[in-house]
Amino acid sequence: MPIEFNNNIFHIYNDSISYCIELSKYKDLLHIYYGKRIDSNNIYILKRDRASFSAYEGKDYKYSLDVLPQEYPMFGAQDMRSPALEFEYEDGRYDMCNMRYKSHKIIQGKPDIEGLPHIYENSSGEFTTLIITVGDDISGVSVELYYSISETMPIICRHSRVLSGKTAVYLTNAASASIDFSDSDFKYMNLHGAWIREKHIEMAEVKKGFQGIESRRGASSPNENPFMAIMRKDAVEDFGEVYGFSLVYSGNFKMLLEAETYGTMRFQAGVNPHNFKWKLNKGEQFITPELVMVYSKNGLGEMSRTFHRLYRRNLCRGIWRDKVRPILINNWEATYFDFNEDKLINICKKASELGIELFVLDDGWFGKRNNDKSSLGDWFVNTDKLPG
Template identity: 30%
Template sequence: MNRVWRIDGARQTLVLGSREERLASVVYWGAALPADEDLLGLLDADMPDLTGGMLDAYPEVSICPEASRSFPGEPGLVLTDAKGLHLAPRFRYESAVEGEGHLVLTFVDDDLGLVYHAHFAIDPETNILQSHAVLEASQPVRLHWLAAPVFPAPQSCDEMIDFAGRWCGEFQPVRTPWATGGRVRNNRTGRTGHEAFPGLILPGRGATNTGGEACAFHYGWSGGHRMVAEELPDGRRQIQFGHADGTEMALATRFETAPLFSTVSDTGLNGCAVAFQRHLRDRIVTWPDPARPRPVHYNCWEAVYFDHSVDELKEIATRAAALGAERFVLDDGWFGRRDDDTTSLGDWVVDARKYPDGLGPLIDHVRSEGMTFGIWFEPEMVNVASDLFDAHPDWRLGPDDQIPGRQQFCLDMANPEVRDHLHARIAALLSAYEIDYIKWDHNRVLPAPDDAQTRGTYALLDRLRAEFPGVEIESCASGGGRIDFGILSRTQRVWLSDSNDALERLRIQHDAALFLPMAVTGSHVGPRVCHTSGRSHDMRFRAWVAAERHMGFEMDPRELTDAEAATLSRVTAWWKATRDWRSTADILRLDSADASVIAEQQLSGDGARFVVFAGLAQTSAQIAPRPLRLTRLDASARYRLNLVNRDDIVGLSRGTPALKSGPVELSGQYLMRHGVTLPWSFPDRIWVIEGKRL
């Protein structure tokens, strides 16, 4: 018997079909289908033709492709029994639970005692399709690989875009042409990682940021992932995501993938980006106080490093507040005997040498300046030179002769005693002091990947959040090292990169916006000479690049000239005046005719206002700036545009573009089809243009 199911959102339809009671396959996934579509007809129409030299039927690219069906590609499930013998399931239909916008399909293999569940749900407002798989066994088995429900890749897609990176160089798009065979990304570092963000974008032929068809995926798991994008010998394609293979270390009778978030777009890559941004901001992140504006940060790390002096920190706090900071974050160096990175991780007790009266005097001063107080932890780590390691060397994760990272080792977060100890130390500080923010770091990879480690970290975070619901948490992890929807269901901010180089940040922020909204993406104004790149940038460039996202400062404010302080104060005031609507705006990447320009348009939810950031990342090849085309405006409406940072125009800009002298009023059609003409600029500068619909 053949069976079909469909679930619908406002802008997409998913149709699944099962032939002869076998595992279901995705028959259709794309723009919304008519309500009266013949679904069994679709199942028949989806059957490809046969020719010589092949099997007499196609093994399905099912939601969990089965090796037992002679499937020629990567199977969706690899497992062995307790004796190590490989199991080859042949699942048959058992049941379906259908509802408005959601579906659960169950298939069984009675001979092997296995049950497979596939869950699907479409969010009608964010246009995100969420799916995950569950495997149950009557006897303990060892899982080597379980894919979330498998999707076909469109045939009209010529290339795929996934993401590589490094410390201070995160979110680097990698474009790979489709060809017979597979692209496999297997991140076995034990955390999401700089090296491989768990995302994939499949642009249709000719798609751009602002136009064309595309679909995209994100795997919401913080422990390392495996991605398979495979073209079979017959030309069919499949997309698989799951935990990194071989990371379920124990025999068990139940396994579950993380959620796979998917979306389709007919408005280019931006359609996918907006869906992810909205879903993360409005469905995944839970805000301690949703009505509270996002506060301007000050972080003391690049000002003092480990050299903490209460009097100096008070002076720095006063200056930061005068510049517009609303939250002061005390970074690494406040605990144990932490004078460098070789000691004291795990000893979460205030260093009496640096803070003889505890943290109270500093916190009281910070609050007297109108700021709240945040603090740095790295709970999952330990130094050998620490009281914790002396007492519990057995709590270290991995072998004694493993390679250290940053002079530190991982704690075994699967051990409940470890979690209880960390909870007690962190909770004691949160109870003793007025702390509203934790910067939660993770500065090395695991000695070997283990999913139990991630589940243990989740458990500790969940426990702390339940006990201290007013505390906001940032996922830092060396900047960019642990960013995914799994960790962001437990945190409210990510530190996108340890690079405060505005030029590097301009590109990193631009590409991360394919998944991340402004409200969660931390971006700071760094020192005049960047500590990670050695480059020096003008304060105007540094401040406006930070103002693209959740703004903060991370330098010694005592180094600022009067002119730099005035510029930073002015940009910060602008950020505060616009943050409410921009925190819920869509970030739209623009297609610039000038490859030197990295530009985006942040558009309010009602479309009534926008701001354009157009950064010149290098000297343009041509003399005259090319017009920059905007997107998603009302073609028949008129808009007033104003160059916010008109004072940044340089002397070599000698012409008379209208924006130089004052606001201009132009139609949406003109702005989208021709574009806005920008003034000439030096490289490493950025233009900021506000627009309002009249």
């Protein structure tokens, strides 16, 4: 079984990767390690004394979450870095929540994520899943943290499920995942662009402070793809450590890097907290989008090929998933907006003679679409003709 819990350490692993979480003496989840496969018995967490002015636990002045690597950091629980979860009560009070370990379970397979696109299993045994539940005793709010690891590929899929507490609350931030790295000696890559020039590679060295990518457009959009790669500075196409993160979500998103004072670095990904406020009534839940994490010790190429294999087999759906797609012709370059039935039929006939199997009718077929200045998005629904 590729998930073990021994000596207060969760070890999520396969032949290629390891991901380790320590359950502290105060029931906090501390992030120990993520990278190439290791023996979890030979790893330990770097314990730092608390920084000046950092809050600490009870009378234990050496224990402060402000300097410890965390698995899912909360607002108000000693840590002054970016939180993964924030909520407020109906009267506007922000909760200073302190999420502590409650329980865990390990299941075979990968559960579906209701209402959201997600990686799925083709057959039994492709994934094993760890679900850790943490909760805040005062508010009653709890969070289930999901970790699904592939049996054969260097892949972990993560999301969280926030469960309501004793009263209604408003979520203002709920990340899919958070990872604290022990150093910030990285560069990062994202894929920016615009309409008809998507996915341009942009690289930069990680600097102290905040950096990252986001979309506030209501969609991920061609401007920012919900993807980031974090890599060692010597990493190239076929050499070096690379961590790839892909959010399976097309709405407003944010991927944050925070390189802090002591040289560590926090990565977070999920729904963009900008203008986000979700009411969670008693008995309700909020499920975050899935983050797919790929580790490569052989550069960007191995990371990219891993994502491609996974998404072809475990994200794409439908009868054409494993079939050779039909050869198609698109009328756009042949006609632009200027076409009629005779022109289109003539294109189809000529295309058929060449063995082309599918015709795609492009822009210009609706409304008064004679140029780029009308009919795209200015439709109105005549409700008088709707059934019922």
